[in-house]
Amino acid sequence: MFPLQHFLYLSALLFSIGLIIIITKRNAIMILLGIELMLNASNLNLVAFNQLNPSTLDGQFFSLFVIIVAVCEAAVGLSLVLRVYHEHKTSIPDELNNLKD
Amino acid sequence: MVEVQSHQSTTVELFLLVALLLPLLSFFISFSISEKYSWVVPFITTLLLLTSVVSSVYVFFSVWKHEPVVVQLHWFTIGNFKFNVGILVNNLSAIMLIVVTGISFLVHLYSSGYMAADTSIRRYFAMLGFFTFSMLGIVVADNLLLIFIFWELVGFSSYMLIGHWKEKIEASAAASKAFLINRIGDAGFLIGLMIVWANQSSFNLIELTNTTEILSWQTSASLCIFCGVIGKSAQFPLLNWLPDAMEGPTPVSALIHAATMVAAGVFLLARIHFMFTPPALDVVIIVGGITAFMGALGALVQHDIKKILAYSTTSQLGLMVMAVGVGAPEAAILHLFTHAFFKAGLFLAAGSIIHSLHQAQHKTHDHFDVQDVRNLGGLRKKLPFTFIIFILCGSALAGLPFFTGFLSKDAILTAIQQWIGSEFSWKWFMLAIAFIVSFITVLYTLRMIWSVFMGEEKRTSTLPIAEPPLVMRIPLAILGFASLWFVVCSNPFDYSGWLYSGLHAGKYFHSSFMPIVSAVWVVLALVVGYILRKKSIQSSLLLHNFYLDRIYNALMVKPTLHLTSFTNYLDKKWIDGFIHSTVYTQVILAHFTNWFDRVIIDGSVDGVAGLAKGVGSVTRSFQNGKIQLYLFWAIFSIIIFLIWLII
Amino acid sequence: MTLLNFIFYFLEAVAAVSAISMIFIRNVFYGALLVVTCLLALAGIYVLAFAEFIAVTQILIYAGGILVVIIFGIMLTSKISGKPLVVQHSNVIAGVLAGVTFLGLLIYFIAAQKFNPFSTTKFAPEKSIQNFGTGLMSDFILPFEIAGIVLLVALIGAAVMASSIKSKNN
Numbered sequence: 064m065f066p067l068q069h070f071l072y073l074s075a076l077l078f079s080i081g082l083i084i085i086i087t088k089r090n091a092i093m094i095l096l097g098i099e100l101m102l103n104a105s106n107l108n109l110v111a112f113n114q115l116n117p118s119t120l121d122g123q124f125f126s127l128f129v130i131i132v133a134v135c136e137a138a139v140g141l142s143l144v145l146r147v148y149h150e151h152k153t154s155i156p157d158e159l160n161n162l163k164d
Numbered sequence: 165m166v167e168v169q170s171h172q173s174t175t176v177e178l179f180l181l182v183a184l185l186l187p188l189l190s191f192f193i194s195f196s197i198s199e200k201y202s203w204v205v206p207f208i209t210t211l212l213l214l215t216s217v218v219s220s221v222y223v224f225f226s227v228w229k230h231e232p233v234v235v236q237l238h239w240f241t242i243g244n245f246k247f248n249v250g251i252l253v254n255n256l257s258a259i260m261l262i263v264v265t266g267i268s269f270l271v272h273l274y275s276s277g278y279m280a281a282d283t284s285i286r287r288y289f290a291m292l293g294f295f296t297f298s299m300l301g302i303v304v305a306d307n308l309l310l311i312f313i314f315w316e317l318v319g320f321s322s323y324m325l326i327g328h329w330k331e332k333i334e335a336s337a338a339a340s341k342a343f344l345i346n347r348i349g350d351a352g353f354l355i356g357l358m359i360v361w362a363n364q365s366s367f368n369l370i371e372l373t374n375t376t377e378i379l380s381w382q383t384s385a386s387l388c389i390f391c392g393v394i395g396k397s398a399q400f401p402l403l404n405w406l407p408d409a410m411e412g413p414t415p416v417s418a419l420i421h422a423a424t425m426v427a428a429g430v431f432l433l434a435r436i437h438f439m440f441t442p443p444a445l446d447v448v449i450i451v452g453g454i455t456a457f458m459g460a461l462g463a464l465v466q467h468d469i470k471k472i473l474a475y476s477t478t479s480q481l482g483l484m485v486m487a488v489g490v491g492a493p494e495a496a497i498l499h500l501f502t503h504a505f506f507k508a509g510l511f512l513a514a515g516s517i518i519h520s521l522h523q524a525q526h527k528t529h530d531h532f533d534v535q536d537v538r539n540l541g542g543l544r545k546k547l548p549f550t551f552i553i554f555i556l557c558g559s560a561l562a563g564l565p566f567f568t569g570f571l572s573k574d575a576i577l578t579a580i581q582q583w584i585g586s587e588f589s590w591k592w593f594m595l596a597i598a599f600i601v602s603f604i605t606v607l608y609t610l611r612m613i614w615s616v617f618m619g620e621e622k623r624t625s626t627l628p629i630a631e632p633p634l635v636m637r638i639p640l641a642i643l644g645f646a647s648l649w650f651v652v653c654s655n656p657f658d659y660s661g662w663l664y665s666g667l668h669a670g671k672y673f674h675s676s677f678m679p680i681v682s683a684v685w686v687v688l689a690l691v692v693g694y695i696l697r698k699k700s701i702q703s704s705l706l707l708h709n710f711y712l713d714r715i716y717n718a719l720m721v722k723p724t725l726h727l728t729s730f731t732n733y734l735d736k737k738w739i740d741g742f743i744h745s746t747v748y749t750q751v752i753l754a755h756f757t758n759w760f761d762r763v764i765i766d767g768s769v770d771g772v773a774g775l776a777k778g779v780g781s782v783t784r785s786f787q788n789g790k791i792q793l794y795l796f797w798a799i800f801s802i803i804i805f806l807i808w809l810i811i
Numbered sequence: 812m813t814l815l816n817f818i819f820y821f822l823e824a825v826a827a828v829s830a831i832s833m834i835f836i837r838n839v840f841y842g843a844l845l846v847v848t849c850l851l852a853l854a855g856i857y858v859l860a861f862a863e864f865i866a867v868t869q870i871l872i873y874a875g876g877i878l879v880v881i882i883f884g885i886m887l888t889s890k891i892s893g894k895p896l897v898v899q900h901s902n903v904i905a906g907v908l909a910g911v912t913f914l915g916l917l918i919y920f921i922a923a924q925k926f927n928p929f930s931t932t933k934f935a936p937e938k939s940i941q942n943f944g945t946g947l948m949s950d951f952i953l954p955f956e957i958a959g960i961v962l963l964v965a966l967i968g969a970a971v972m973a974s975s976i977k978s979k980n981n
Contacts, residue, residue: 065819065859067926073823073856075921077849079914080830086796086906089899092839092885094792096846099877100830103853106869110862115926120943123862124951130865130872131958135965137877141884142972148888156791157901792902799909806916 070111077104091144091154095137102133176226176233180253183219183265184300186212190293194286202286206276209289213269213296220261227258234306234370245365252306252369256497259663260303260431263504267423268296270639274512275415277636278519282413288328292419295321299424303431308357308367311435315353315392315428319346322425326412338408345405349395356388373438386444389436390451397429397481400455404712406478407462410470414515417470421477422508430484430500434493449489453597456482460604464611468535469514472612476561477507479601483576486598492579498664499576502568502652506560509643513553516632516640517616520547524627537612542621546629549637551617553644560647562609562690563602565683568652571659573602578659578678599685606689607696657683819859826852839885839896847878864943 077100084097106126113122148154190209197205227233232254239249253261272292279288298321301314320343327339357367363381364372393399398406406426410417420426433448440448459479466472480503487496521534532539544551560569580598584591631637645651652663657679786797829849836842850873857866889896947955 065816068921069819069823070856070860071921072918073826075914075917076827077830079910079917080834082799082913083834083906083910086792086799086902086909087834087900089792089901090839090896092881092888092896093842093898095881096833096842099846099873100833100849103850103873106865107853107856110857110860110865113862114860117861120939120946123865123943124946124954126862126865127868127947128954128958130868131962134872134877135961137880138965138969139972141880142969145884145887146972154888154896155899157789159791793905796902796905796909799913800905803909803912803916810916810919 067111067114070107074104074107074111077101077107089155089157091147091156092141094156095140095144098140099133099137102129105129176223177235177251179219179222179226180233180251180304183216183223183261184297184304186216186219187265187268187293187296187300191290191297194290194293197286199286205286205289206272206280209293210269210272210276212293213265213272216296217262217265217269220265223253224258224262227253228255232257236306248307248368249310250306250368251304253304256431256434257303259497259501260427261300263427263501264296264299264303264423267504267508268292268299268419270508270512270642271415271419271423274418274515274636274639275413277633278415278515279413284328288325288413291321291324291328292416295325295419295424299428302428306369308360308369308372308436310367311432312350312353312357315396315432316350318396318425318428319343319350322346322409322420325416325420326409328413328416329411332411334408335411338405338411342405342409345402346395349392349402352388352391352395356385356391359385359388369435372436382439383441383444386436386440387447389432389439390444390448393429393433393485394451395429396432397426397485398455398478399429399451399482399485400458401712403455403458403478404716407466407471407474410468410474414470414511414518417474418508418511418515421474421511422504426477426481427500427504430481430488430496433485433488434497437488437491437493440488445489445491447489449486449594452482452485452487452489453594454482455479456486456601457597458482460601460608463608464604467538468533469517469537469540469612469616470511470535472537472608473507473510473514476605476608477503479605480507480561483573483598483601486594487576487579490579490583490594492576492583494664495572495575495579495659498652498659499572501663502560502572502647505643505646505651506557506567506569509553509557509640509647510561512636512640512643513550513557516550516636517543517547519632519636520550520629521627524629528627530627537615539622540616541619542617543629544617547617547631549631550640553640554613554617556644556647558609558613562606563682563686564690565657565686566649568647568649570682570686571649571652574657574679574682575659575664577602577682581678602682603685603689603692606686607693610690610693611696815859819856822852822855822859825849826856837898839898840882840889842898843878843882843885846881847874850874850878861939864940 081097081100081104084100085094088094088097106129109122109126109129111122113120113126144154147159151159153159190212193208193212194205197208223233232252234250234252236248236250239247241247272289275288275292279285282288295318298314298317302311302318305311305314323339323343326342327336329335359381360372361367363379363385366372395402409420412420456479459475459477459482463472463475463479466475480499484496484499484503487493487499517540518534525531525534534540556567560567563569563573577595577598580595584595653659786793826849829845829852833842833845833849836845850869854866854869854874857863857869885896
């Protein structure tokens with residue numbers, strides 16, 4: 064069994080990087096990728112904490128459901144991006160401000 | 165002398181109103197006729213005046229030596245006091261009615277020939293009618309205030325007529341001068357009216373007549389009213405407007421000198437003679453004497469034929485005023501009557517000379533001053549009719565026997581002789597002046613007639629001169645005829661004919677001595693005049709009327725101008741300066757309040773608004789529609805929360 | 812240092828490096844490939860953490876499903892614009908500041924904790940998948956079914972989105 068801190072530091076690093084990508088990248092697909100990174104970081108945490116109580120497997124169940132939700136999110140998000148790209152010929156979220164004001 | 169008669173005869177009143185109002189009607193008609201039909205104006209106005217003359221004659225015969233006509237109308241009420249105006253026609257007014265309407269009619273008739281070529285003929289005849297109406301108003305009014313109103317109207321219409329040829333600068337200047345100088349006298353008249361009102365509370369002549377005792381205020385009141393007479397009748401010191409008034413058309417001069425303007429003063433003196441106290445009468449006779457003397461001397465040296473006549477009028481008016489002053493207004497009126505006819509005749513005859521020469525000049529284009537006697541001479545062959553008229557009227561003016569002038573002058577001299585008394589005093593000096601004046605009158609009359617009609621023709625020898633048209637000769641003939649003695653009196657050496665007896669209520673002094681002295685004196689003057697006929701007196705002092713104009717200029721006009729410039733300076737420097745400084749203070753204050761308003765008040769309001777705007781824009785910047793910034797702020801707040809947890 | 816340890820650290824390093832390089836990558840396509848790398852490394856780490864089923868699911872669904880869909884999406888958008896998708900950076904300072912601060916805070920919290928296992932009972936790895944399937948069909952049956960419905964709804968929704976594009980184009 065590997066030290067738990069390793070998993071947690073890696074998870075924190077991945078989550079922070081996903082955050083940076085979400086804030087700085089000017090592209091909707093890139094933001095989706097950042098979200099995937101953050102979800103994986105949480106998954107890693109769940110799997111890692113499951114090691115503390117291996118008999119129940121609760122953490123693994125949660126991570127499975129997170130993966131399922133991530134699949135749905137990715138599918139719907141991508142279709143939205145494509146649709147927006149068709150409508151506005153852009154995938155930069157800053158320019159999609161029709162609802163502003 | 166008269167008692168109040170409420171009613172006499174409606175017919176007389178009707179004719180009186182006709183005589184009075186027809187000239188006014190003529191005034192309105194002349195102005196309402198269109199320019200296109202202006203040729204009809206002379207006929208209509210002359211016809212109206214003829215009707216007026218006929219009515220006047222009827223009134224005259226109804227009133228003469230009968231009770232006077234009195235009509236009273238309520239005018240206005242102040243408090244409890246009712247002010248009435250009305251008409252009082254006694255013998256004096258009746259004879260003046262005849263004179264005014266008669267002369268005015270003749271002048272109208274004459275003017276329809278003389279002014280035929282004038283462009284503004286409607287205005288001319290309208291003002292003639294108005295002039296006549298105003299004068300008639302003075303004659304018949306029973307009320308000093310009413311007289312004053314008509315008095316001013318006379319001044320106004322004379323102003324209009326003297327300045328009729330308004331293109332001439334001299335004419336308009338002369339009109340202004342006549343008007344302004346009359347104002348000086350009228351101011352005195354107005355003050356006199358105030359004195360009368362303050363003491364008697366009445367302007368009615370009949371009521372004033374009934375106050376028999378002599379009161380102390382009467383001297384000042386009568387002298388103030390005499391100021392008005394001085395102005396209107398061109399007495400010393402206000403006599404210098406009359407010669408200048410010769411710039412007007414010649415028939416107007418005739419009207420002014422004979423019937424309307426200057427006669428108004430003498431008429432008023434006779435009308436209110438009862439008000440004059442002995443000291444006031446002394447002033448009157450001295451003024452009259454000085455005027456007569458100055459006028460006679462002035463007439464002696466003038467070259468302009470109309471100015472000679474003007475100065476002679478001044479002189480004759482002086483004689484009339486003297487007659488009133490010595491207490492013989494009937495003599496003054498007699499002279500006014502005779503003078504009206506022969507002076508009108510002389511003016512109209514002079515006018516016809518001017519007219520004929522102008523016509524002739526127009527044909528030959530030879531231009532010289534036709535009014536200057538030095539350019540004239542020997543016209544008796546070319547203008548025989550005018551010459552005869554000149555002889556007739558001139559003889560009357562000079563006071564030759566068998567002419568009206570002799571009789572009226574005789575009346576005046578007799579009155580003065582009665583007045584001076586037997587003891588020697590300054591009053592003898594007045595008699596001497598009267599005699600000298602009548603002597604000089606003969607001299608200048610002879611000189612004028614001689615230089616115009618006798619001797620060789622000078623500038624006129626080549627001109628095709630013709631007698632004036634018939635409409636101009638008829639008035640001349642009538643006036644020349646009226647200069648003969650039997651118009652006034654059957655006896656050529658006794659002035660107390662029908663006219664004098666009608667005017668004079670008491671006994672009259674007739675001395676057989678005076679006519680003889682007078683006749684001899686005149687014949688002597690005639691002889692002297694004949695001897696001296698070629699001599700001409702060169703006196704710039706007399707030519708310029710004793711430099712009265714210059715004296716007035718130096719004494720009155722210049723100080724007034726200096727005073728006005730001084731007050732102007734005061735006004736500019738101090739009053740305007742004060743106002744300006746106040747204004748500047750206001751402006752500075754206004755600037756300060758403007759600054760305060762703009763910076764402090766507006767600034768505070770703007771500051772509040774700006775603060776709200778700034779807060780709004782700061783908070784608004786969070787809602788900028790950028791989804792990533794939203795995320796950043798969310799994370800940022802979480803971070804802050806976490807840091808707060810640590811601490 | 813055993814081989815297992817080496818593999819664990821190697822996988823950790825691969826995941827970390829690929830994630831960090833994501834920040835500096837400008838081409839979206841490369842970014843997607845780096846994510847695939849990162850996910851595959853994570854799947855390996857799951858195996859080492861005794862979560863074989865999750866690891867397999869990770870490979871199948873994430874690397875094989877989602878990322879393929881994303882790469883298709885990238886290709887479609889770049890086909891429309893006709894050039895490779897290049898990402899511009901914005902809010903760099905804010906993003907880096909927030910990320911670094913957040914990372915520092917997380918490390919601070921993690922380092923402050925001591926993690927102790929609840930039970931010391933012996934762990935049977937060979938029964939893990941069996942136990943997982945039993946748990947899924949017994950204790951977690953309701954979430955499982957709901958997850959299936961969610962997947963169906965998401966599938967239909969994505970299909971509707973894509974088909975509405977076509978119908979609009981027609």
